[in-house]
Amino acid sequence: MKYDDYLLKVLKDECPFCDIKKEYILEKWKHFTVILARAPYTKDHLLIVPNRHLVRLREIRPEEWWTLIPLIEKRTKKLEKIHSEVNLLLRDWVANWVLGKSVDHLHFHLIPDIPIYSATWWWNRRIYSDFQTVKKTAELKEKLKWK
Ligand SMILES: [Zn+2]
Numbered sequence: 001m002k003y004d005d006y007l008l009k010v011l012k013d014e015c016p017f018c019d020i021k022k023e024y025i026l027e028k029w030k031h032f033t034v035i036l037a038r039a040p041y042t043k044d045h046l047l048i049v050p051n052r053h054l055v056r057l058r059e060i061r062p063e064e065w066w067t068l069i070p071l072i073e074k075r076t077k078k079l080e081k082i083h084s085e086v087n088l089l090l091r092d093w094v095a096n097w098v099l100g101k102s103v104d105h106l107h108f109h110l111i112p113d114i115p116i117y118s119a120t121w122w123w124n125r126r127i128y129s130d131f132q133t134v135k136k137t138a139e140l141k142e143k144l145k146w147k
Contacts, residue, residue, distance in 0.1 A: 003039040003125040017049045017105035023134045026146055031064040032071055036137050039125045046110040054106040057092045075110055078144045083112035
């Protein structure tokens with residue numbers, strides 16, 4: 001399914017990050033959850049999502065910050081074992097499509113191996129099916145010896 005169609009049909013009335021299926025979760029901490037991006041920019045593209053529905057970065061509480069930074073560091077190191085570089089991208093504020101943001105729920109992207117200077121790939125993004133998401137999450141857990 002094309003990502004744009006998914007956004008229009010599936011995400012119209014629900015937040016995809018407020019109720020993440022257990023099989024999609026790579027790692028869940030007290031305040032944040034790590035998942036594989038379902039409409040990835042590149043292979044092994046991860047998302048770090050606050051467990052609370054936050055929209056702005058400034059809504060993160062101090063105790064959440066203290067767990068976010070080590071989680072980003074830990075997952076970046078894992079990805080760097082199999083990728084040359086990892087970019088961190090913040091998705092803050094509401095989805096307005098101007099910058100390609102499509103989900104209001106605050107989240108951070110860990111994106112291996114591609115420069116973040118062009119949005120030409122945006123229009124060709126595809127969304128994983130439920131089956132593909134479960135399969136790819138399990139494969140990545142195995143590949144990265146996820147603990
Ligand atoms: Zn949400």
